Amino acid sequence: MLVSLLLVERLTNRIILLKEGAEKVSAGDYSFKLAPKGNDEIDDLTKTFNKMTVELKTMRAELENQNIQLEKKVDERTKELIAAKEFSESVISTAASLVVGVDKEGDIFLANSAFIDIIGYSNDELVGSNLFGYFDHDASGDSFRGFILDDNIGAAHFDCVLRTKKHGRRTISWEAAVITDEEGEKLVISIGQDITERIRLQENLRERRKEIETFLYSVSHDLKNPTISLIGLLDMFEQDSLKDIDDNGRFYLDRIKANAGTINELLSGLLEVSRIGKGKETKTLIDTHDLINNIIKENELLIREKKIDVHVDNNMPAIRFSKIRLYQVFSNLIKNAIKFTQLNVEPEIRIGGDETETEYLFYIFDNGIGIDEEYHATIFEMFSRLMEKEVEGTGIGLTIVQRIIKDNGGRVWLKSRKGEGTTFYVALPKEVDI
Amino acid sequence: MMVNACTILLVEDNPDHVLLTLEGLKRGGVINVVKVVNDGQEALDYLYRRDKFDDDEAYPMPALILLDIKLPKKSGMEVLKVIKEDENLKNIPVIMLTTSKNEEEIARSYSYGANSYITKPVTFKEFTATMKEMQFYWCVTNTLPPQTGTRA
Numbered sequence: 001m002l003v004s005l006l007l008v009e010r011l012t013n014r015i016i017l018l019k020e021g022a023e024k025v026s027a028g029d030y031s032f033k034l035a036p037k038g039n040d041e042i043d044d045l046t047k048t049f050n051k052m053t054v055e056l057k058t059m060r061a062e063l064e065n066q067n068i069q070l071e072k073k074v075d076e077r078t079k080e081l082i083a084a085k086e087f088s089e090s091v092i093s094t095a096a097s098l099v100v101g102v103d104k105e106g107d108i109f110l111a112n113s114a115f116i117d118i119i120g121y122s123n124d125e126l127v128g129s130n131l132f133g134y135f136d137h138d139a140s141g142d143s144f145r146g147f148i149l150d151d152n153i154g155a156a157h158f159d160c161v162l163r164t165k166k167h168g169r170r171t172i173s174w175e176a177a178v179i180t181d182e183e184g185e186k187l188v189i190s191i192g193q194d195i196t197e198r199i200r201l202q203e204n205l206r207e208r209r210k211e212i213e214t215f216l217y218s219v220s221h222d223l224k225n226p227t228i229s230l231i232g233l234l235d236m237f238e239q240d241s242l243k244d245i246d247d248n249g250r251f252y253l254d255r256i257k258a259n260a261g262t263i264n265e266l267l268s269g270l271l272e273v274s275r276i277g278k279g280k281e282t283k284t285l286i287d288t289h290d291l292i293n294n295i296i297k298e299n300e301l302l303i304r305e306k307k308i309d310v311h312v313d314n315n316m317p318a319i320r321f322s323k324i325r326l327y328q329v330f331s332n333l334i335k336n337a338i339k340f341t342q343l344n345v346e347p348e349i350r351i352g353g354d355e356t357e358t359e360y361l362f363y364i365f366d367n368g369i370g371i372d373e374e375y376h377a378t379i380f381e382m383f384s385r386l387m388e389k390e391v392e393g394t395g396i397g398l399t400i401v402q403r404i405i406k407d408n409g410g411r412v413w414l415k416s417r418k419g420e421g422t423t424f425y426v427a428l429p430k431e432v433d434i
Numbered sequence: 435m436m437v438n439a440c441t442i443l444l445v446e447d448n449p450d451h452v453l454l455t456l457e458g459l460k461r462g463g464v465i466n467v468v469k470v471v472n473d474g475q476e477a478l479d480y481l482y483r484r485d486k487f488d489d490d491e492a493y494p495m496p497a498l499i500l501l502d503i504k505l506p507k508k509s510g511m512e513v514l515k516v517i518k519e520d521e522n523l524k525n526i527p528v529i530m531l532t533t534s535k536n537e538e539e540i541a542r543s544y545s546y547g548a549n550s551y552i553t554k555p556v557t558f559k560e561f562t563a564t565m566k567e568m569q570f571y572w573c574v575t576n577t578l579p580p581q582t583g584t585r586a
Contacts, residue, residue: 221504224533229450232555236457268534275536282541324537 014042018049030057098172098192103185106131106148110189118172118194120165136161136169144174148188153178159195170196213274220270227267230260269396272328273382276403281322288326288362289316292351295331302338306347313352317360320431325404330364332397333424337366342419359410360428367421376414401426442468443496445477445513446531447505455500455531455556462558469493474508477501478516481523495526498570500556501548502531503539511546518547527570531556 017034024032030053034046092099092112101110111119111126119126119134131148135141141160146152155177161169176190234257238245245253292312296303303310319326334351341347345367353362371379380402382395405412409429416422442459446452452470459468471477477499480487487493499517503510510530517523530543530551540551550564 221533225448225451228533228554229448229454232454232458233450235555235557236454239461271534271536275538278538281537322537 011042014046018042018046021049021053025053025056028060030054030060095191098194099189100131100192101187101189102131102148103187104148106145109187115192118164118167118170119162120167134162134164136163140171144176147176170194171199216270217274220267220274223263224267224271227260227264231257231264234260266396269400272400273396273403276325276400277407281325283320283322285318285320286323286326287316287318288330288353289314291323291326292316292330292334295327295334298331299335299338306338306341308338308341308347308349310349311351313350316353316362317355319360319428321408321428325408329401329404329426330362332401333364333426336397336424337364337368337422340366340368340370340422342367342369355430358430360430362426362428363423364426365421365423370418370420370422371414371416372418373416376416379414380412440466440497441494442466442498442500443477443480444468444470444500445472445474445505445510446470446500446502447472448502451502451531451554451556455554458556458558459561462562464558464561467494469496472506474505474510474513476507477505477513478508481517497526499526499528500531500552501528503543504533511542514543514546514548527568529564529568 014037021032021034032053033050036043036046092110095112096114098115098118099110099112100108100115102108107128107130108126109128111123116123116126121129132141132145135145138161141158141162144158144160147156147158155175158174158176159171160174161171164170171194172192173195174190174192176188179187179189181187234253238253238257289312296310296312334349337349348365348367350365351363353360355361380398382399402412405426405428411427412424414422414424442464444452444455446455456468456470459466469480471480479485480493481495483490483493501510501513505513514528514530517526517528524547527549528547530540530548531554532539532551533554535553543551550568552560552564
């Protein structure tokens with residue numbers, strides 16, 4: 001009985017030690033080890049306990065290691081996110097463009113400093129207020145408002161006028177895009193440019209241009225009257241004094257008449273230039289082959305005198321255009337081709353036309369003196385011909401051609417080299433709606 | 435109708451152009467009486483027999499009007515409009531005088547009822563060509579006998 005009591009007590013003690021050991025291990029002391037005291041089941045348990053403790057220790061260490069790694073990664077990601085957020089925030093806030101974010105009612109939740117500066121209210125005043133409250137009373141913001149309020153997706157462009165606190169009315173050109181927030185609500189982020197100044201400059205430019213053209217027109221017109229008198233009076237003088245004029249007088253009279261004629265032509269040209277694009281020009285269907293042949297006939301005297309071989313392509317498109325304008329275009333180009341023939345070359349002029357899906361294309365080729373490439377850029381400018389004194393002309397013909405073509409959305413250009421002839425090309429867009 | 439009964443009214447403000455037009459016509463053999471007024475208002479006063487113009491002998495009603503487009507006080511266009519809208523005046527042929535061929539201006543004159551136009555300086559050649567075109571030639575020249583049945 002005593003033996004069994006003692007055995008129980010020893011067993012109990014060892015179990016208590018095991019229990020205490022388990023408590024220590026569970027408290028985190030993985031270095032705790034139980035000393036084996038015999039060779040029985042309890043001892044087996046103790047050994048298993050010790051082995052488990054070691055495994056636990058390793059697992060715990062691994063776990064801790066993983067935790068540290070994880071925390072490191074979280075730290076890195078957080079830093080990256082903060083950096084990215086700071087980056088985009090600083091981009092948004094320092095951007096010269098206006099950035100404004102609104103919800104589907106148009107209430108502002110985001111405004112960058114450029115937007116705040118323009119509007120002139122503080123961030124606190126802006127956020128939560130309604131964007132449409134800053135829209136001008138004109139209808140310029142209607143489509144932008146519609147884009148925000150209606151069920152739109154994607155992105156779109158709008159110009160609208162905003163009323164600001166300090167800068168008056170500003171015209172803003174917006175690029176707006178629909179996004180959805182984490183709750184799936186529609187938001188609109190818009191990036192805008194203040195184009196008020198650009199518009200003002202463009203208008204100024206237009207006005208200045210108009211002034212210059214009006215000036216050009218009135219000067220040419222006012223000079224036209226005395227020029228007409230001059231020509232008429234010279235005519236009368238010539239008729240009356242024919243028999244009294246000797247060869248010397250004849251020479252000077254002819255020079256005076258020629259100069260008066262040039263002035264008159266110049267003024268007509270200037271008047272013509274300032275008229276292009278003004279007023280309505282009736283368009284009719286024109287057979288370009290007929291038109292060009294008529295122009296050739298008008299210039300037949302000179303063509304025969306210079307023995308020019310003229311060839312006009314039979315297959316040329318009929319186009320809708322103002323007849324007098326198209327006449328001016330071809331007449332000027334053909335007269336140029338006739339004028340600038342070169343010595344010792346049998347002169348030749350070839351004219352043709354074709355059409356693509358979108359354009360009519362015409363060419364006027366001559367094998368004349370050609371134009372040095374350095375003049376190609378300036379040749380359409382007013383009076384550029386005056387640089388080359390050896391050839392007569394008013395220097396306004398090509399300006400008229402270019403004005404007419406440009407005014408009708410077309411292009412005119414040339415291929416030429418000095419001594420190798422010239423080809424002028426005219427491209428006119430086909431009318432979309434007839 | 436008597437040839438010399440055809441008075442021409444010239445409405446022109448530029449004295450040189452008046453001189454040249456009169457000379458141009460005279461040298462071509464147009465012997466009609468040409469009355470000259472210098473602005474648009476005066477032209478209307480003449481046609482409506484106002485003030486001094488209320489004198490059929492000194493200022494006979496014209497059978498033809500040469501009307502400059504650019505005029506002081508009332509432009510040639512305005513005068514043309516008044517003439518062509520007036521039942522009593524609209525049958526008088528009106529030839530517009532222009533300094534340069536301006537398609538739009540010419541189209542506008544025609545839409546207001548102008549009968550023709552001449553580019554200045556007015557020469558006999560262009561004048562008679564225009565008359566012929568208007569089939570009005572018989573009235574204003576002594577170089578050809580009056581033709582019968584040509585008036586449109």
